[in-house]
Amino acid sequence: MKTFKGLSVLLAALVVLVGCTADETETNEETETTEPEIDELVLGFFPSADVENMAETAEPFGTYLSEELDIPVSTEVLTDYSGLIEAMRNQHVDIAFLPPFAYVQAEERAEAEVLLKAIRNGSATYRSQYSVPADSDIETVDDLVETEGLVWAFTDYASTSGYLFPAQQLMDKGVEDLDEHFMLREVGAHDRAILALVDGQADFATTFQDARVRLEEEIPDINEQVRVIGTTDEIPNATLSVRSELPEDVKAAIEEAFLAINDNEEMLGVLDAVYNWEGFAPAESEDYDIVREVYEEFQDSIE
Incomplete structure (x- = not known):
């Protein structure tokens, strides 16, 4: 009888121990999957x-x-x-x-x-826009392809509308080497690319459509000073x-x-x-x- 009673006590202790272990495991799992607090x-x-x-x-x-x-x-x-x-x-x-x-x-x-x-x-989409000074002889994007040595102002080499989509389009139209065909000027912002046209520092610029609006307060007649000659395909x-x-x-x-x-x-x-x-x-x-x-x-x- 004593042996059987002792065995019963031992089994009960094991059940408690297993239960505690299971609870600890669940607690640990909950702790591991809890998402961190965001302070800032x-x-x-x-x-x-x-x-x-x-x-x-x-x-x-x-x-x-x-x-x-x-x-x-x-x-x-x-x-x-x-x-x-x-x-x-x-x-x-x-x-x-x-x-x-x-x-x-x-x-x-x-x-x-x-x-x-x-x-x-x-x-939810937009286009890249080609712009030139109002008095420029350039009328179309094809003119850019056919004329070497033009100064191209754009915001950033990683800019979708400022560089990448127009670069792709110009290459598709026949420009084999952008660095040789154009003089590239990376200016850092879309409004600066437009200003490069106003200041006579570039022959054409590529920006989002229509970046001229950013300069309307500073230059009220910006739409008369800068002319749009074309756009790219749509971009998200x-x-x-x-x-x-x-x-x-x-x-x-x-x-x-x-x-x-x-x-x-x-x-x-x-x-x-x-x-x-x-x-x-x-x-x-x-x-x-x-x-x-x-x-x-x-x-x-x-x-």
Whole structure:
């Protein structure tokens, strides 16, 4: 009897021990899968105009998001696309406005995830635009192909509308070597490319459509001084992207907060001042396949 009783006690102890172990395992699993707390977020902007002025104009985004997400959000304007991508890769920037090509690079290099795309002029797509001084003899894009030695002003080699799509189009039209055919001037922002025409520093410029609007306050007759001669095919608009490592609930909250801007007149005014955008629409990675095709063409030379 004593032996049987002792055995019963031993079995009961084992059950308790196994139960405790199971509870500890469940607790450990729960601990391992719990998403980390986010104490602060950084929203990064790509430069489309003077960086210092953009930084001041973009500040209300930080205030708005801080209130909507209940997480402190600061804003930062990077000096170029590569810097913004690197900042995402290093987890210095958590949320970013990324042009199409920069998004494709950020997806590859920093595992960025697109949430939304911009709406501009009522559309989720846009075109690259070719512009020349009003008194130029150049009338068409074909004239650019047929004339060697022209000075070409553009924002950045990694700019989708500023360089990549027009470069692809010019090559498709017969330019074999862009570096030999043109004198290339990388100027850092779309408005600076237009200013290069006004100042006589370039023969033609490629920008988003229509970058002249950024200079209307400074140069009221800019549309008379600069003439448009052509555009490229359609390009999906710039993105709102995030670091993929962010918790899913935070990503969802970010997406909801930016979509809510579509009904927020104050923030729409800020969005227009920063990028001349009118709101946001849902986006998928597949929307940017056409950009990936151009990226493959220029990847080696850019990197």
